[in-house]
Amino acid sequence: MKAGTEQTGDNTDxxxxxxxxxxxxxxxxxxxxxRFFAEVGFEGQTRELAKRLGITQPLLYxxxxxxxxxxxxxxxxxxxxRWQPGWDVLIVDRSxxxxxxxxxxxxxxTRAIFNYEWVRIFMFAGLKGVNxxxxxxxxxxEKLLRPVCTELREMAGLPSPEVVPLTExxxxxxxxxxxxxxxxxxxxxIYHLSVPDDLDGHIDRVVGxxxxxxxxxxxxxxxxxxxxxxxxxxxx
Amino acid sequence: MKAGTEQTGDNTDxxxxxxxxxxxxxxxxxxxxxRFFAEVGFEGQTRELAKRLGITQPLLYxxxxxxxxxxxxxxxxxxxxRWQPGWDVLIVDRSxxxxxxxxxxxxxxTRAIFNYEWVRIFMFAGLKGVNxxxxxxxxxxEKLLRPVCTELREMAGLPSPEVVPLTExxxxxxxxxxxxxxxxxxxxxIYHLSVPDDLDGHIDRVVGxxxxxxxxxxxxxxxxxxxxxxxxxxxx
DNA sequence: TCCATAGTTAATCAAACGATAAATAACTTG
DNA sequence: CAAGTTATTTATCGTTTGATTAACTATGGA
Numbered sequence: 001m002k003a004g005t006e007q008t009g010d011n012t013d014x015x016x017x018x019x020x021x022x023x024x025x026x027x028x029x030x031x032x033x034x035r036f037f038a039e040v041g042f043e044g045q046t047r048e049l050a051k052r053l054g055i056t057q058p059l060l061y062x063x064x065x066x067x068x069x070x071x072x073x074x075x076x077x078x079x080x081x082r083w084q085p086g087w088d089v090l091i092v093d094r095s096x097x098x099x100x101x102x103x104x105x106x107x108x109x110t111r112a113i114f115n116y117e118w119v120r121i122f123m124f125a126g127l128k129g130v131n132x133x134x135x136x137x138x139x140x141x142e143k144l145l146r147p148v149c150t151e152l153r154e155m156a157g158l159p160s161p162e163v164v165p166l167t168e169x170x171x172x173x174x175x176x177x178x179x180x181x182x183x184x185x186x187x188x189x190i191y192h193l194s195v196p197d198d199l200d201g202h203i204d205r206v207v208g209x210x211x212x213x214x215x216x217x218x219x220x221x222x223x224x225x226x227x228x229x230x231x232x233x234x235x236x
Numbered sequence: 237m238k239a240g241t242e243q244t245g246d247n248t249d250x251x252x253x254x255x256x257x258x259x260x261x262x263x264x265x266x267x268x269x270x271r272f273f274a275e276v277g278f279e280g281q282t283r284e285l286a287k288r289l290g291i292t293q294p295l296l297y298x299x300x301x302x303x304x305x306x307x308x309x310x311x312x313x314x315x316x317x318r319w320q321p322g323w324d325v326l327i328v329d330r331s332x333x334x335x336x337x338x339x340x341x342x343x344x345x346t347r348a349i350f351n352y353e354w355v356r357i358f359m360f361a362g363l364k365g366v367n368x369x370x371x372x373x374x375x376x377x378e379k380l381l382r383p384v385c386t387e388l389r390e391m392a393g394l395p396s397p398e399v400v401p402l403t404e405x406x407x408x409x410x411x412x413x414x415x416x417x418x419x420x421x422x423x424x425x426i427y428h429l430s431v432p433d434d435l436d437g438h439i440d441r442v443v444g445x446x447x448x449x450x451x452x453x454x455x456x457x458x459x460x461x462x463x464x465x466x467x468x469x470x471x472x
Numbered sequence: 473t474c475c476a477t478a479g480t481t482a483a484t485c486a487a488a489c490g491a492t493a494a495a496t497a498a499c500t501t502g
Numbered sequence: 503c504a505a506g507t508t509a510t511t512t513a514t515c516g517t518t519t520g521a522t523t524a525a526c527t528a529t530g531g532a
Contacts, residue, residue, distance in 0.1 A: 019478050019529045041363060043279045045519060056480055058522080067520065123363060126426040127277060127356065133427045169441065172432045176442050179419025180412035186422075187411070190362040191369045196408045205405065205453050206412050212449030217441050255498045255509055281489060292511055297491065 026063050029053060033074050038117040041124050042071055075132055078121050082113060083139055091147045098151050102207045105144075106181055107200055119189040145174040156215035157227040169221060177210050262299050265289060269310050274356040278307055278364065311368055314357050318349060319375055327383045334387050338443045341380075342417055343436055355425040381410040392451035393463040405457060413446050 020028065032053045036044055046067055050057040064070040090105055113119070126133045149170045150161050158164070181203070187193040196202035219226040256264065268289045272280055282303055286293040300306040326341055349355070362369045385406045386397050394400070417439070423429040432438035455462040 022478080025478080041277070041279075043277075046521085047519075057520090058481090059479060061521065062478085065521095120363065123359065123426070126422075126428075127359060127363075129428070134429065137423075137427060137429060168432065169434070169438065172438050173441060173445065175419070175423070176416040176445075179423070180416035183411070183415025183419055186362075187373075187415070190359070191373060192362075192365070193370065193373060196404065198405070202405065202408050205409060205457065208456070209409065209412075209446060209449035209453045212452055213445035213447070214449075216448055217445045220444070221441065258509080261509080282491090283489070293490090294492075294512085295510055298509075303490065 022063075025059075029055075029060065029063055029070070030073055030077055033070055034078060034117050034121070037071065037074055037124070038120040042128065074121065075125065075130070078118060079132055079136055082118075082136075083143065084108070084112070088143055088147075091144060092151070094151075094154075098155055099207055099211050101151075102148070102211070103204050106203045106207065110181065110184070110199060110203070114185045114188070116189050119185040123186070123190060140178065141171070145171055145178060148174045148177070152214055152218055155211070156218040158218060158222055158225055164222075164225060167221075170218065173214060173217065177206075180206060258299070261291075261295075265291075265296060265299055265306070266309055266313055269306055270314060270353050270357070273307065273310055273360070274353040277360050310357065311361065311366070314354060315368055315372060318354075318372075319379065320344070320348070324379055324383075327380060328387070330387075330390075334391055335443055335447050337387075338384070338413075338447070339436075339440050342439045342443065346417065346420070346435060346439070350421045350424070352425050355421040359422070359426060376414065377407070381407055381414060384410045384413070388450055388454055391447070392454045394454060394458055394461055400458075400461065403457075406454065409450060409453065413442075416442060 033049060036049045036052055040048075046060055047057050050060055060070070064073065087105060087108070090101055093101060122133065122136075146161075146166065149166050152170070152174075153160055184195050188195045269285060272285045272288055276284075282296055283293045286296055296306065300309065323341060323344070326337055329337060358369065358372075382397075382402065385402050388406070388410075389396055420431050420438075424431045
């Protein structure tokens with residue numbers, strides 16, 4: 001096994017030492033880091049990352065002063081600008097049925113974030129206790145769940161939240177809808193289970209099931225506020 | 237700062253070197269390891285674990301030949317015997333309403349597994365790619381979701397799975413119910429968000445919403461099999 | 473053709489980390 | 503209480519890992 005010429009590294013042709021502009025190289029490192037950390041978690045080693053990128057470890061430190069700063073950059077890249085402004089208006093557009101709106105929203109939403117990198121990095125961040133999750137889920141609550149609850153009030157013929165503030169119980173019902181959807185991503189990218197191949201049809205059925213049941217649940221939850229409310233408890 | 241007597245360790249009185257029976261010590265180590273790994277993940281260091289246990293690091297290696305074997309033991313302890321046999325029969329007990337059964341099941345189920353250790357270790361295992369998750373979720377699918385789908389068929393007045401096999405789409409609907417529930421655990425123990433304080437009431441509402449909507453969804457999904465089926469598409 | 477600089481090679485440091493061997497002290501037994 | 507067993511500690515080894523440095527190489531724009 002003793003070769004006359006010492007084996008040079010081995011990866012990526014030695015001559016292929018392409019010289020990228022700093023901007024290109026930085027992007028390449030960040031993209032590679034996203035994929036790498038999504039796979040192995042943030043304890044992944046800089047040497048291994050460099051190897052996968054086909055560059056040397058010291059070069060990483062030419063672009064990022066520390067591993068932590070690189071991780072910070074990964075967070076930024078993955079989570080920023082992931083909530084599309086159009087979604088805000090979509091949810092509250094009463095010219096369309098709530099079923100239509102929610103179906104379209106979740107089709108776009110799942111397409112936007114149901115991918116290996118997003119789901120896993122978000123979970124790693126949560127387990128690590130980074131504040132990013134709470135911030136992001138705060139957006140989900142305010143821009144999605146709260147509006148959905150408002151629409152459900154309307155659908156159920158109940159007073160608007162401006163008259164009777166939303167309760168935690170209502171928000172929890174909306175969280176349940178959202179959680180059922182997101183759990184698909186977890187099943188797929190963390191538990192390695194199969195998920196619906198007809199995603200659009202599935203979303204349609206889930207939203208349909210929810211919207212068929214939720215208004216009645218809400219009326220039960222606000223017996224005194226329901227339209228033509230039975231004064232006390234009404235049997236099924 | 238130079239003390240005459242070298243400071244001895246610092247934790248748990250040096251003289252407190254209690255000598256436990258091997259069984260006691262082993263249990264103490266396993267319990268501590270569960271809590272420790274649930275918090276920091278399996279990359280947590282044996283020195284830190286020992287410190288928290290108030291013992292020295294080499295002692296760990298008297299009870300477990302390697303860190304991996306300790307982790308293996310943690311898996312065993314956390315996941316074994318977590319599916320209670322009574323649940324199997326509860327789900328299919330047609331002397332009670334499906335609403336009752338599912339409500340009781342999820343009350344017991346969440347009480348059994350919605351805790352810091354279970355939720356986090358299960359997630360860490362999933363991210364690490366251990367086979368344990370697939371095995372456990374296989375049980376969930378066969379012992380919970382499939383039976384639930386069978387009961388939904390009955391409820392919707394559709395043929396039993398023995399006549400018309402369950403479709404993936406139906407199972408996905410059941411996964412959605414389950415996922416919505418489990419997402420509560422994730423929100424609480426991984427994302428550090430608040431969850432319903434009235435858990436029983438919440439479960440009741442979620443199950444109610446689901447059962448109110450699912451039968452109709454199923455009938456839509458099997459238009460030709462539905463009782464008094466409208467031959468083609470029926471408008472809402 | 474020149475030369476600024478992207479990138480490599482190689483070596484190394486200090487701290488962290490899994491694991492081991494030898495020494496020590498707590499408990500048991502006769 | 504003496505003797506033996508073994509739970510636990512002390513000290514340490516070998517490796518990994520984030521981070522740094524110095525010297526060298528070669529790409530590609532002016």
